[in-house]
Amino acid sequence: MRVLGIDPGLTRCGLGVVDSSGGRAMSLVAVGVARSATDLPIAERLHAIGTEIDAWLDLHRPDAVAVERVFSQHNVRTVMGTAQVSGVAMVAAARRGLPVALHTPSEVKAAVSGSGRADKAQVAAMVVRLLRLDATPKPADASDALALAICHVLRGGAQSRIDAALAAARATRRQGTLA
Amino acid sequence: MRVLGIDPGLTRCGLGVVDSSGGRAMSLVAVGVARSATDLPIAERLHAIGTEIDAWLDLHRPDAVAVERVFSQHNVRTVMGTAQVSGVAMVAAARRGLPVALHTPSEVKAAVSGSGRADKAQVAAMVVRLLRLDATPKPADASDALALAICHVLRGGAQSRIDAALAAARATRRQGTLA
Numbered sequence: 001m002r003v004l005g006i007d008p009g010l011t012r013c014g015l016g017v018v019d020s021s022g023g024r025a026m027s028l029v030a031v032g033v034a035r036s037a038t039d040l041p042i043a044e045r046l047h048a049i050g051t052e053i054d055a056w057l058d059l060h061r062p063d064a065v066a067v068e069r070v071f072s073q074h075n076v077r078t079v080m081g082t083a084q085v086s087g088v089a090m091v092a093a094a095r096r097g098l099p100v101a102l103h104t105p106s107e108v109k110a111a112v113s114g115s116g117r118a119d120k121a122q123v124a125a126m127v128v129r130l131l132r133l134d135a136t137p138k139p140a141d142a143s144d145a146l147a148l149a150i151c152h153v154l155r156g157g158a159q160s161r162i163d164a165a166l167a168a169a170r171a172t173r174r175q176g177t178l179a
Numbered sequence: 180m181r182v183l184g185i186d187p188g189l190t191r192c193g194l195g196v197v198d199s200s201g202g203r204a205m206s207l208v209a210v211g212v213a214r215s216a217t218d219l220p221i222a223e224r225l226h227a228i229g230t231e232i233d234a235w236l237d238l239h240r241p242d243a244v245a246v247e248r249v250f251s252q253h254n255v256r257t258v259m260g261t262a263q264v265s266g267v268a269m270v271a272a273a274r275r276g277l278p279v280a281l282h283t284p285s286e287v288k289a290a291v292s293g294s295g296r297a298d299k300a301q302v303a304a305m306v307v308r309l310l311r312l313d314a315t316p317k318p319a320d321a322s323d324a325l326a327l328a329i330c331h332v333l334r335g336g337a338q339s340r341i342d343a344a345l346a347a348a349r350a351t352r353r354q355g356t357l358a
């Protein structure tokens with residue numbers, strides 16, 4: 001199973017692709033960030049990030065997409081942009097019929113490091129260890145996206161397959177309705 | 180100038196298209212709501228609303244899109260979904276090279292009714308009057324979307340033309356970069 005993790009953000013949106021070969025065995029496929037210039041209008045910033053996410057989906061063809069669940073209690077100054085990017089990311093995946101899973105930061109910490117209260121450095125160290133990397137991917141958004149993908153692999157094997165089957169069944173039903 | 184107003188929402192997303200023929204002269208082209216079933220996963224709900232917005236853009240070919248600006252101070256239970264839909268709406272417009280304007284609820288009230296503190300009924304009554312309708316469009320989201328489009332016409336004639344010119348210039352630059 002190949003998972004694309006997305007850490008939504010308007011200035012930097014983390015993107016990380018991980019291949020799982022069963023259990024805790026997994027490997028890095030790609031990691032990076034989509035960026036948008038802060039002086040562009042919001043619609044064009046979202047479009048730039050969306051275009052990059054589309055390109056990653058087309059290039060890496062993941063079986064599932066894991067997106068960080070955004071809460072309105074977060075940083076009020078940036079939460080709207082973060083929520084908007086998460087919406088764009090989810091639609092990009094749904095348009096391709098891919099199952100989308102949302103994981104909270106606590107769920108990611110717990111799945112990756114064993115503790116929901118782990119700090120960022122501990123989670124990043126586990127990302128390096130699980131993927132057998134030489135160093136922590138930078139910026140932090142890139143490492144966070146890998147943590148999301150790893151979380152999805154560790155939490156979600158069976159659940160993802162059920163979700164994928166349900167999504168496929170709904171897509172078939174929808175096509176039936178349109179036909 | 181033809182404007183599509185979008186009142187973002189996950190359960191009901193208001194859509195209203197208005198033609199302006201200069202000054203306060205304008206007419207209704209279409210009004211309605213995009214809906215998504217509350218029992219679907221969030222990604223599929225966003226995809227359903229996004230597909231409907233795409234269909235309205237393709238059918239009505241507006242010159243500009245006006246979206247309600249979402250604030251994080253709003254209803255915390257629904258604000259995330261509203262922000263996500265607004266992101267999907269903005270990208271749908273930006274993908275077509277259309278200028279996107281954001282208007283706050285106060286700006287809409289002030290532009291349509293003359294007072295930023297007008298209540299919903301007063302704004303709805305002005306929508307009926309300005310578009311010479313027989314009755315207030317239902318549900319309220321549909322009427323709110325028309326108010327957004329009207330606000331854009333009344334506030335934004337000159338500004339929209341500037342924004343459209345800038346967006347076109349940026350699109351040309353972008354194509355130059357890609358070529």
